[in-house]
Ligand code: NAD
């Protein structure tokens with residue numbers, strides 16, 4: 637029987653839904669408490685409605701379930717954050733402080749908080765971006781992630797807080813819709829390929845970005861959280877590499893299954909965000925410290941995405 641009691645905050649989002657599914661298998665469904673600011677129609681239980689900005693309710697839930705670990709996923713992503721920068725800063729930073737302070741006070745033992753490739757900026761080397769390099773993000777999302785990383789490392793060094801983090805690339809899955817990011821096109825394109833055999837892309841054809849199939853990201857997250865503490869040498873956030881491709885590459889991969897698929901390009905404000913991010917990531921530190929290894933390549937991911945989404949479409 638698991639001695640861990642896990643709270644996922646932001647459990648109804650793109651990552652939370654798949655993370656909850658996996659953690660429930662490993663730790664037992666009664667030991668994984670889902671929480672989100674919004675309840676879903678077919679909500680996984682146990683569930684608590686929680687606004688992460690409500691510190692009193694957070695404390696009450698942590699005490700009620702005797703929580704030992706928190707996965708903090710609630711945040712505004714890059715594109716949404718640019719539309720509401722003040723609120724994005726408030727949510728992304730104060731949410732993190734509330735959870736870090738619980739650990740500082742000894743109320744929880746371990747925290748997972750995701751960072752992003754958005755911590756890098758236009759002055760960062762863009763190909764195989766190393767773990768340690770120039771970091772001058774120019775989006776409010778990237779600035780909040782970079783500040784969050786600094787705070788995580790500070791709480792670890794000053795107060796011994798066991799906080800672990802990954803700089804996720806763009807994540808691609810078929811189980812839920814993405815929540816307002818710049819990399820969302822790489823999910824929408826599969827839906828549109830099946831529905832209308834054409835996709836109008838909001839990034840230009842050459843925009844290569846680091847991406848990853850969701851099951852790889854979930855496995856990385858759980859592997860990092862289960863690694864012995866002394867193996868987790870980086871307490872800001874780990875680079876994590878997966879696949880790197882541009883819209884033309886993903887369209888070509890889709891055409892191997894749907895030859896008549898076409899793509900058009902109408903870049904919008906998200907192009908500037910994408911242009912400030914790396915094209916590919918060097919993740920040597922994650923491989924060396926806790927044994928990270930990705931499994932899915934672009935064609936492998938395309939096949940599973942199209943297979944699963946077409947089954948989903950037929951059952952609707
Ligand atoms: P998402 O937008 O799909 O999900 C976020 C969830 O948080 C939603 O269910 C939302 O209802 C909930 N939420 C929003 N405000 C809240 C609040 N005040 N209190 C409680 N819950 C609230 O996002 P996601 O893609 O699942 O991302 C989760 C985390 O991973 C974020 O920190 C994001 O920055 C990070 N990340 C995601 C990606 C990606 O490609 N999805 C890449 C890099 C980093």
Ligand code: AKB
Pocket residue numbers: 713714715751752753754777804805806807816817818819820
């Ligand atoms: C976004 O596009 O905002 C996210 C991310 C890479 O952090 N997918």
